[in-house]
Amino acid sequence: MDIGTKLKSLRTQNGLTQQELADRAELTKGFISQVERNLTSPSISTLADILQCLGSSLQEFFTDDTPEQIVFREEDYFLKDDPELGHQIEWLVPNAQKNQMEPIRMTLAPRGRSCIESPHVGEEMGYVLEGNILLTLGKKTYRVQKGETFYFPANQEHWLEAGKWGATILWISSPPNF
Template sequence: MNVGDKIRRLRMSRGLTQEELAMRTDLSRSFISQLESNKTSLSLDTLEKILRALGTDLKAFFSDQEEEKIVFKKEDRIPLYDQPDGVSSFLLMSDVETKKIDPTLVVLAPGAQTEEESYHEGDEFGYVLQGKVDLWLDDVRYRLSQGDCFYYRADKKHMLKNPSKKREAVVLWIEID
C-alpha cells in the first residue's frame, strides 16, 4: 500500500489543500508534502491525527474493501416493496446506507401518489423525467412538468402525486443526507 498516495487522494477528495490539512493537524505543509511523496515516514499517532482530520480512521484506511462500484446497470436496480397502489419505486444503486445520497426512480400510474413522508433530516431533489407531478410540501402544492426539478429540505411533510388520469409520471428522486 502506498500510504502517501492514499493520503493525497483522501485529502483531495475532501477538497483540502496541503496547507489546510497541515493547519487541521498542527503539522507543517512541507511535512504533508513529503509524506504524500513518500519521502518521510510517520508515527501511528501522527497518522491517526491526519486520518481524523480527513474524516476517517485507521480501520477504514487499511481495510481491504473491494474497489468502489462506479456503474450501476438497469438490472442492478432494487425494487422497493410496500408502495401504495400505482406506485413503483426502485433504488438505482446498491449500498446506499454508506453513501450520502439515496437515488430512487419513482413511477406513478395515473392518479397515483406516494405515501406522505414526515419530517426528517437531509435534503431531497427530484427531476421529472416524464409526465406531470404535484409535489406537496406541508399542504402546499407545486405543479411540475417533464424537465422540471425540485429541491427542498426534508423538514416538511412531503409527497408526490400524478394528477393525470391517462399518463404515468416518472421522477428521479434523490434523498441527500
C-alpha cells in the first residue's frame, strides 16, 4: 500500500493544504510533505493523529469499504490548545472538512481570543454557551452574551475575544474554514 499517496488523496479530498494539516496534527509542513512523497514513514501513533485530523482512523484508512459515521462522541473529537492566544478548539465532527459546514467548540480563557480569520467565501454562525464575547467583524465590534447567537457572511476579517471570565462558543463555519 502506498501510504503517502493515500494520505495526500485524503488530505486533498478534505480541502486542506499541507500546512493546515500540519497545524491540526501539530507537525511540520515538511514532515507532511515527506510522508506524502514516501520519503519517511510516520509512527503508528503519528499516523493515527494525522488520520484523526482528516476525519479517519487507522481501520478506515486500511479498509476500502467503511460505513459513514453519523454519531460522534467525545473520544472522536480532535482537540487543539493555543495557550498563546488563550483558546482551545474541539473539532466536534473530525471529518467535517469534506462537508458543507464545520462545527467546533471553542473555549476562550479569560481575555483570550480566537485567531484572526481572513475574509473568505461562506458564512459563520455561533452560539455562546458560557460567558460573553466580543465579536469583531471588520471595523465593528459586537457584544454577544450567553444564550445569544451571531451570524454573518465571512467576507470581512473577524475574531472573537472573551471577557474577564472566559467563554465557550459553538462556532460553525460554512464551508469549513477552521
